[in-house]
Amino acid sequence: MDLYGKMATQDNKQKENADQNFDYMFKLLIIGNSSVGKTSFLFRYADDTFTSAFVSTVGIDFKVKTAYKNDKQIKLQIWDTAGQERYRTITTAYYRGAMGFILMYDITNEESFAAVQDWATQIKTYSWDNAQVILAANKCDMEEERIVSVDSGRLLAEQLGFEFFETSAKDNINVKQTFERLVDIICDKMSDTLEADPSVATGGPTSRLTDNPMPPQQSDCGC
Amino acid sequence: MNQADLQNESKTSIFRTIWCKPNKVASLNLIRLFGDCIQAASSRTKDYLLFRDPESKFHPSPSTLSEIFLMTYIQRSSQLNLTNIFNCTAMTPEQRILLGAHWVWAVLDHPSKNPRIQIAVQVFHLQEREEENLEELHLDVYSKIMHMAGMEVVNGTQAERMVGFCSSIGRDCYALFLFFGRKNDEGNIYGLLSNNLQAAVGKCVRIDQTFIEHFFKGAKCFVTPSGMLQALVGKEGDDPLTMLVKFT
Ligand SMILES: Nc1nc2c(ncn2[C@@H]2O[C@H](COP(=O)(O)OP(=O)(O)OP(=O)(O)O)[C@@H](O)[C@H]2O)c(=O)[nH]1
Ligand SMILES: [Mg+2]
Numbered sequence: 001m002d003l004y005g006k007m008a009t010q011d012n013k014q015k016e017n018a019d020q021n022f023d024y025m026f027k028l029l030i031i032g033n034s035s036v037g038k039t040s041f042l043f044r045y046a047d048d049t050f051t052s053a054f055v056s057t058v059g060i061d062f063k064v065k066t067a068y069k070n071d072k073q074i075k076l077q078i079w080d081t082a083g084q085e086r087y088r089t090i091t092t093a094y095y096r097g098a099m100g101f102i103l104m105y106d107i108t109n110e111e112s113f114a115a116v117q118d119w120a121t122q123i124k125t126y127s128w129d130n131a132q133v134i135l136a137a138n139k140c141d142m143e144e145e146r147i148v149s150v151d152s153g154r155l156l157a158e159q160l161g162f163e164f165f166e167t168s169a170k171d172n173i174n175v176k177q178t179f180e181r182l183v184d185i186i187c188d189k190m191s192d193t194l195e196a197d198p199s200v201a202t203g204g205p206t207s208r209l210t211d212n213p214m215p216p217q218q219s220d221c222g223c
Numbered sequence: 224m225n226q227a228d229l230q231n232e233s234k235t236s237i238f239r240t241i242w243c244k245p246n247k248v249a250s251l252n253l254i255r256l257f258g259d260c261i262q263a264a265s266s267r268t269k270d271y272l273l274f275r276d277p278e279s280k281f282h283p284s285p286s287t288l289s290e291i292f293l294m295t296y297i298q299r300s301s302q303l304n305l306t307n308i309f310n311c312t313a314m315t316p317e318q319r320i321l322l323g324a325h326w327v328w329a330v331l332d333h334p335s336k337n338p339r340i341q342i343a344v345q346v347f348h349l350q351e352r353e354e355e356n357l358e359e360l361h362l363d364v365y366s367k368i369m370h371m372a373g374m375e376v377v378n379g380t381q382a383e384r385m386v387g388f389c390s391s392i393g394r395d396c397y398a399l400f401l402f403f404g405r406k407n408d409e410g411n412i413y414g415l416l417s418n419n420l421q422a423a424v425g426k427c428v429r430i431d432q433t434f435i436e437h438f439f440k441g442a443k444c445f446v447t448p449s450g451m452l453q454a455l456v457g458k459e460g461d462d463p464l465t466m467l468v469k470f471t
Contacts, residue, residue, distance in 0.1 A: 061317055062317050063317070094374070097372060
């Protein structure tokens, strides 16, 4: 879009942010303690880059990336939240209307794992009931420094009713898979909900995913 | 004074040195180094603000000028090793729209390296004043992003968004509006720093460049950038604080 192009000159990618050509729009959030690797994970997925320098995110940021499923273009608006406590007011405001979350901890950092329960509670408190969550155990390339075992991660995910992936933004392990799986379970959930209650297709913060979708539009319901 | 008193006296003074000095030295150091970085950034930017091309071919854009300031600042601060105690995070284009800030400075706590005090910075340029539609352009892009996110669009200026962002963090996050040149004073850089502008939001005023310029009407006293940082570092409690700063 021209508007955006003018503002953020030089960066053609910005155009994607405002481009209206898509079948569905999903809003996703990445949450978890500071330094677990949320920003790195998003950079790996969206730009296929990684830097070892740590620049803690200020407040909130986002990127747009298009995914494809059954010939449909799904535009993902992916919000990268700051893990630091001081930004909690601003980050939780963005939970509203999110269809999926990647809740991340760092396998070398006990504290980040202990905080998973709290983050899950935040999701319950600030987002809608049907939001799908994947628990991502990041930095799985650092096997020697591992403190949280795969089993305890998987067990916790089961207890919380989340799917589970061990990931590495650094070595590009399960990054794309995590996003694709999240998109899949959001789609599954949507068609379930549609079958159970067709009325949700016209309301609620969800997108419809039927064989004959409505023409793309940008509205509050995102589809 | 007897022997025991003397001993006691020296003991307490040892304790005093142990407790107080590192902190004081650290913050004195910080303030000096920050002043140095700002001096470098401001004077280089000033050169370009005052630059007049005899052939009128060069007109550095507002964003170029901000970048010159920021690049010079970043370069100097990494030369001086300032970044361990005081960092500078440049915002992405997306963050600039969402949060209204161009960059954010932070005094870091030791050893957690978490921000203790933050200064969110937005730059105003003389040229832009007349361009009313720039604000509309910002709002338009912002509305689109928020619509897509299924969130409420709060109408407001970029300045208001930054003020809102700062107040969502708390009194230890300050908004700093930098003026790269003012009317009849094109070469100098001024700033308004405050953690209290939220008080004006929603009071039938529009917080924008024109509004903030009013703070400078008749002002004679400006603090230096070092003085500004000193005031923030030395401040205790949650009191509001607003000051005018001259950077050049
Ligand atoms: N070895 C390894 N390091 C990683 C991995 N992912 C991230 N890191 C490093 O971990 C540090 C923190 O990464 P970030 O992505 O900035 O962390 P964050 O979760 O966004 O942190 P906040 O923005 O403060 O919430 C950086 O130094 C990264 O290089 C990974 O998969 N493996
Ligand atoms: Mg981050």
